Amino acid sequence: MLKDEIAKRSTIIEDEINRYLKPNEPGELYKAARHLISAGGKRLRPVLSLLSAEAIGEDVNRILPAAVAIEIIHNFTLIHDDIMDKDALRRGVPTVHVRWDEPTAILAGDTLFAKAFEILTECNVDAENVVRASRVLADVCVKICEGQYLDMSFERKSEISEKEYIDMIQKKTAVLIAASCSLPAILFGKDEKIVKTLWNFGLLSGTAFQIHDDVLDIIGGDKIGKDWCSDILEGKKTLIIINAKKRGVEIEIFGKGSAEEREKKNAVEKLISCGAIDYAKSMAYDYLKEAKSNLYTLEKTQARDLLEEIADYLISRDY
């Protein structure tokens, strides 16, 4: 059911992306810009935008450009992040800087960034609200840059607090989900209270989503589409690692780059038995609960139920 409802909306998004992001000259630049977005992805963010518009009783067609702009921004950040993190694969295809080269990947990302702000102006609502939405989306992009910078700098810092970690993932991941949920309310000129409600729903769900992602890296098994324990091997200071450290548990393979299966298994068992995994899971659950409590201030509709179901899915998915 949820799957069908998501599919129905992501099909609309797919068509709009193709309409707004046509092949153009220079051909290779546009191929590079469209490469990752064409390779798929769940279109989670634009679907949240459509559902948010429905949940406030408005016509989704008038804000489709905003939903597309958000998905394009998401893809721009992935292209640039992959360069910075030196990742070679994403969505089962070579990343843009690997398939082409770094200069092309930088430009492909920049092109998408610019396109997103161009497309946003196509929303069929009052100009004042488009200006507000543009300001919020631009500010969200600044925060995403800050979050990515913090994420990289944490690898060089010895001590990261739980608070610093939450601040980082909220900037890097959650604010764009918050924008996905609240931009429709801004575009339709809704009360600040409703805007805030949807922002908080997205921000807190997005935080839960990222914590769950970190948990999956450790106990997700084969389905996650990347190597088991890769965050641990890369030395990422996730909530789980921070909590284990607080409990005096040392993970030998942390930041080692590679490890034997037996060593990884040992690390995972340690993280489970010390309670760090359960701690992270309960944190994700708490953020989700708080996210949903925001939602309940909106009138009960099918769209609101679907937003709730998606939020539940975000921390129950096993890949």
Next chain:
Amino acid sequence: MLKDEIAKRSTIIEDEINRYLKPNEPGELYKAARHLISAGGKRLRPVLSLLSAEAIGEDVNRILPAAVAIEIIHNFTLIHDDIMDKDALRRGVPTVHVRWDEPTAILAGDTLFAKAFEILTECNVDAENVVRASRVLADVCVKICEGQYLDMSFERKSEISEKEYIDMIQKKTAVLIAASCSLPAILFGKDEKIVKTLWNFGLLSGTAFQIHDDVLDIIGGDKIGKDWCSDILEGKKTLIIINAKKRGVEIEIFGKGSAEEREKKNAVEKLISCGAIDYAKSMAYDYLKEAKSNLYTLEKTQARDLLEEIADYLISRDY
């Protein structure tokens, strides 16, 4: 006189840049983002915006954020271009990716890009016009990416026509100057004819500016702040090289990376005597003349005179 008039306006811009681009957390990211813009620059583009606003009889204070946004966009493109072109120095200081590293430079550029669109929304004019300006500026940013891509790809192509070269420099350099001149008219809701007039003035002056820049590389001597004949040694297919080739003149040091003084001198003499330098100079002059003819459709004011003087300066400067 011209210098004083420019200085008067660039001081205003300087204050506004500092107001909108405050140091923030993470400190190093913002230091990197402000590095190049703090190192100076002529502030040519925002000064053109202020003069354009004056030339149409409007209050510059209401569109100062747009002028700042354009200067920030310019600096964002320089930071990313320097990574792509592997340039180590600009404005007498190490480039961002050299002073910090590539990931920080990518993020510093992205942060400026986002900031520019945020700042643009602060213009004190009708929201409809802010939306139009945002659309135009975003489209200009797309074109700048296309231009930079073309510039890089020309190095791998054997034959570049004059038309392709002009198209490339217009996208890479001239459209942002066109935006600098026309955005004020858009923001004040002026007739499409006035917008077009100022756009064309900027586009054609910007084209002349870039051709003159290519000439300076060859006959500019020591003042240009970079190595003599660096474009030739790097294998850049400028108008001069394209024209020399058409005349059957071969430049031995083209694309060779380095050369002896005597070889460079020989190349320059060849380019002068075959007429390729004069050809480029006359093309720059023709673009300038056409640029200025657009200006003459505006009422004669001090601001219009200054716009004309700046345009003249663009192709007479010797550094």
